[in-house]
Amino acid sequence: MTKLARRTLLATLAAPALARAQGGWPNRTIRLVVPFPPGGSTDVVGRLAAERLGAVLGQTVVVENRGGASGGVGSQAVARMAPDGYSLVVSGVGSHGIVPAVVANPGYDALRDFTHVGMLGLFNSVLVVHPSFPARDFAGFVAEARRRPGAINYATSGNGSSNHILGELIKHEAGVEIVHVPYRGAGPALQAVLGNEVPAMCDSLPSAAPHIAAGSLRALAVSARQRVASLPEVPTFAELGLPRIVVENWFGIAGPAGMPADATARLSRALAEILTQPELVARFRAIGFEPLVQDPATHTAFVADNLTFWAEAVRRTGVTAN
Incomplete structure (x- = not known):
């Protein structure tokens, strides 16, 4: 085989791989829905994560606020979007824990209608x-x-x-x-x-x-089990004689059910990367947010357990959505 023929063969074999790389996820802007208005915790954490994810993924991650129904409105919207990896939502204790417990028909199933990519952290x-x-x-x-x-x-x-x-x-x-x-x-x-x-x-x-x-x-x-590092002078409810008052919250990243495996895996790796960046970790901890890395399987199991926990909390307090 001549050198020219060999180069032609190698180019032919490499072309599909190159095409996949050029057309792989992500190759355009990603939308991250924050299911609450600007200014709250979900918005603060979501925007910090979006900025860092964009840098790691090499694509812009645009934050879109869709508030209402304790996160239910924005979450329902994302559940109905194309599962191509370009529409994501900041999931959390409200939209994927409490809303399903207090609303008879929130318009989505917190487990089956989403691809739970990973955790952002606890607070x-x-x-x-x-x-x-x-x-x-x-x-x-x-x-x-x-x-x-x-x-x-x-x-x-x-x-x-x-x-x-x-x-x-x-x-x-x-x-x-x-x-x-x-x-x-x-x-x-x-x-x-x-x-x-x-x-x-x-x-x-x-x-x-x-x-x-x-x-x-x-x-x-x-509402923590022990005093938080960012507010060391503020006591817990337990210290004040109310040990049953413990409320632990979380945020994660999810997309519609059926997201491509390669997009889910790539996004999961990107999450793990940003959540170990010292500067972002420091910024999160300064506002009382503890970053936590979970792979998709672990995070999906976490969401399932969280649904059970909040169903019991709602039963205990009698909280309703009205």
Whole structure:
């Protein structure tokens, strides 16, 4: 065989592989739906992840906010999109844990209608008040609530959210009557508390942490099993005599069911890469978010267990989506 013939043969054999590489996933912009309005924890974490994923994947990852129904609206939309790997959603404890437990027909099956690619991380929630609130600590908050039963409102990101459940657990375990005021996401709820329209809020740490650090919100207690590194001075509910108040939250990345195996595997590897980048790890931990790597199989099993856990929590508190 001549050199020319040999080069021609090698080029012919390499052409399909080259074509696959050039046309493989991803070869265009990826949409990442954040199923809550801008400004909340899901948005904060989702945008940080989108920026890093875009750099690793070599394609732009555009964040699209689709709020409503504690994450249900945006999640349902993604479940119905083409399973080509170009439409993803930030999944989480609300949309893929609590909503299925409180809504008879949320419009999607949290397991069967999604490809659960991997975890982003875990975080806790915090009870905060406006600085003008008369109580300086949780004991003072309880005393004030008992002095004025039914007069203190608390905001959350919406009915049926993990923070709604946290508020109901506080009511149940502390024996106080406080009134839930739901918003269409943590962003609008935060603005209401920062503006002192509502005096208190149960919020997730990633969205509340910057305002606590700035002094525009006062943190009274965290829902963690132990004090969190980003707020070492804030006690847990367990330390305050309420050990049954533990609310642990999570965010992950999911796409519609039936995503191509190569896209799922590539995205899973990209997630693992960004979640071990020291700079991103530091930024996440600074807002009370602990990154965690899970492969698709492990994360799917985690979501299944999470659904069972929150179904029991909803039964215990009687929380509804109304």
